Amino acid sequence: xDAAAHYRHLLTLGRExxxxxxxxxxxxxxxxxxxxxxxTETLTGTFDYDLSPEVPTDLAPDPRETVDGxxxxxxxxAGPVEMDLYPLAKKPGASFRDRITIGRTANNDVVIAxxxxxxxxxxxxxxxxxxxxxxxxxxxSWLDDAELEPRREAxxxxxxxxxxxxxxxxxxxxxxLFDMLGGDHGRR
Numbered sequence: 001x002d003a004a005a006h007y008r009h010l011l012t013l014g015r016e017x018x019x020x021x022x023x024x025x026x027x028x029x030x031x032x033x034x035x036x037x038x039x040t041e042t043l044t045g046t047f048d049y050d051l052s053p054e055v056p057t058d059l060a061p062d063p064r065e066t067v068d069g070x071x072x073x074x075x076x077x078a079g080p081v082e083m084d085l086y087p088l089a090k091k092p093g094a095s096f097r098d099r100i101t102i103g104r105t106a107n108n109d110v111v112i113a114x115x116x117x118x119x120x121x122x123x124x125x126x127x128x129x130x131x132x133x134x135x136x137x138x139x140x141s142w143l144d145d146a147e148l149e150p151r152r153e154a155x156x157x158x159x160x161x162x163x164x165x166x167x168x169x170x171x172x173x174x175x176x177l178f179d180m181l182g183g184d185h186g187r188r
Contacts, residue, residue, distance in 0.1 A: 023174065025130060026085050026171075027169040028172060088110065091109050099123040100125065114166065116166035121134070122164055129155055130156040130173075132171075133152060133153040140165070
């Protein structure tokens with residue numbers, strides 16, 4: 001089962017089961033939805049999700065704005081979007097027991113198959129909150145538009161925008177992801 005199908009299933013179980021079964025946090029990559037009845041599945045899986053009804057009209061971005069453009073300004077993109085989910089969890093037997101590695105190759109805990117992402121691009125870990133660091137990548141990493149220095153950790157907050165090479169991702173803790181996806185129909 002791919003990540004999107006797994007998370008769609010978890011949403012149907014309710015908040016408590018979602019939080020018990022989901023990874024503690026995820027990185028989400030938003031993209032404009034592909035034309036046609038469904039979006040293409042990726043290696044990580046996608047959600048076909050129209051965020052526009054959840055956005056108050058006074059906060060809605062210009063509909064001509066790109067998904068990446070909206071996210072770089074801290075706004076939710078208007079219209080249908082495709083979401084690639086990258087659960088932040090260790091793979092069994094993976095290297096670096098104290099951190100979750102992110103990169104282009106299969107030996108990472110989180111694999112982002114994009115030419116601008118290095119083989120080992122960045123890592124996250126939990127120590128009094130979530131932290132992220134660039135691992136000395138070729139194309140660099142950014143947190144909310146501030147470039148990360150290699151191997152210098154920075155605190156991740158919910159909704160933070162992380163850029164790895166050319167790939168823009170948004171960080172969510174599981175509880176916030178559940179709410180954002182409309183679990184229990186948006187009730188808390």
